[in-house]
Amino acid sequence: MADTLGKDSLVTCPAAVHAQQRPLMQPAFSPARLKEYATVMRDAVVEVxxxxxxxxxxxxxxxxxxxxxxxxxxxxxxxxxxxxxATVLAKALPDISRGMYARSLVPGEWFAKLPLGVNRRYERQMGIARSQINRVAVHYRNAGIDYEDVLSMVIAMSEKEPDPHQFVYNQALTFLFGGVETTAAALTWTLRLIDQHQDIAARLHSELDEVLDGRLPTHEDIGRLTYTQQVITEALRVFPPAWVGTRKVTKPLQWEEGTIPAGTELLFSPYALHRDPAAFPEPELFDPDRWAPGRVGAAQREGFFAFSAGRRKCIGDEFATNEMTIALAIILTR
Known part of the structure; x- marks a missing residue:
């Protein structure tokens, strides 16, 4: 992934750099910004x-x-x-994602050099993405205006970097890749689960009819669609879009089977952890009510890794759940 996103992006950078970048980028996902993004999300769902x-x-x-x-x-x-x-970038992402996925499955550098269709499409769309991001970044810098979007914040951060253009490109591609593939997968699985459980679908329709009464959702409606959000959370538990994650041990770690030395690369699976009956009784059961107010205990909260956890938890977790809530509300009522 570092080959595509660079080694200075929020996802791939080392811990010390991440500790500096994360607080600087967090305002891009503040409550005020999320409220503004809701309109963009709604328009995207309506357009599609x-x-x-x-x-x-x-x-x-x-x-x-x-x-x-x-x-x-x-x-x-x-x-x-x-x-x-923005439209060009959206169209470039599928081929970029497929190329990244293919390269992640085949270790070593030789695969990327093969004249395969997936590699040619990846390289072509990466070139288009780089051109578009660089062109827009120049426009932003010349305008000197904060457009209250993610790119404005990234450009402001880039001025202290050795290579501002590369930094902007890496961060922009990180947000594009990280915010599309996972959300699309989560929305797909959620719709499938709803279709398979008509009793849950009926409760969803009832809530949407009561809260929205036929109109399009707004940011203020997200907090009122409590059962819809329970369904989304449970779908993320059953089918987390990121089914495996990695961490590097920074100091010796004691656990029941011995000591894990510092520097060890660890793999963990949210898919497997979400099926721990100690945290989630009857884990194979799709039960949105397990997330109802008053029923969520410490074991559930600590055992939920759909957006990872700790300092490296996904910065766009609320962005994604808001987007899914709006998408479900529009799809199920129209």
Whole structure:
């Protein structure tokens, strides 16, 4: 992943750099910014679903990807006159994601050099993404305006970096990649689970009818759609989009089977951890009510890793859940 996102992005940077970057980027996901992003999310869902017709067969994964790509790219780049760049970036992401995934499955550098279609498409779209991000970044710097989007914040941070252009590119691509693939997968699995549990679907429709009464959702509605958010959380437990994660041990770690030396690379699986019956009784059961107010205990909170945990927890966790809430509300009511 570092080959694509660079070694200075929020996801790939070492711990000391992360400790500096994270507080600087956190304001991009403040309550005030999230409220503004909700309109962008709603417009993205309406744009994609507006082409759906009764009786039409769609590929849910592809449509969910388009929703997430539009929402993230237009949140990253919100300046007037830059909407075309956001659209181009959204279209480039699928081939970039497939290329990154293929390279992550095959160790070593030789695979990336093979003249395969997945590699050619990856390189072509990476070039397009770099061109668009660099062009918009120049526009932002020349304008000297804070457009209250993620790119504005990244550009402000980049001025202290040895290579500001590369830094902006790496961070922008990190937000694009991290915010699209996982959210699209989560939305796809959630819709599948709802379809398989019609009793839960009926409760969702009842809540949406009561809260929205046929209108489009706003940011203020997100907090009122409590059962919808329970469904999303439970779907993330059953099918976490990031099914495996890594950590490096920074100091010797004692656990029941011995000592893990500092510097050890660890793998952990949210998919497996979410099926621990000690934290989640009847773990294979899709039960949104386990997240109802008053029922969530310490074991559940500590055993939930859909967005990872600790200092490296996903910075866009609330962004993603808000986007999924808005998407579900529109899809299920229209």
């Amino acid at each position: 679903t507006g082409s759906w017709r009764p009786g039409q067969t769609i590929q849910v994964e592809a449509e969910a990807y388009q929703i997430a790509a539009l929402a993230v790219s237009k949140t990253l780049v919100a300046a007037p006159g830059a909407t075309q760049a």
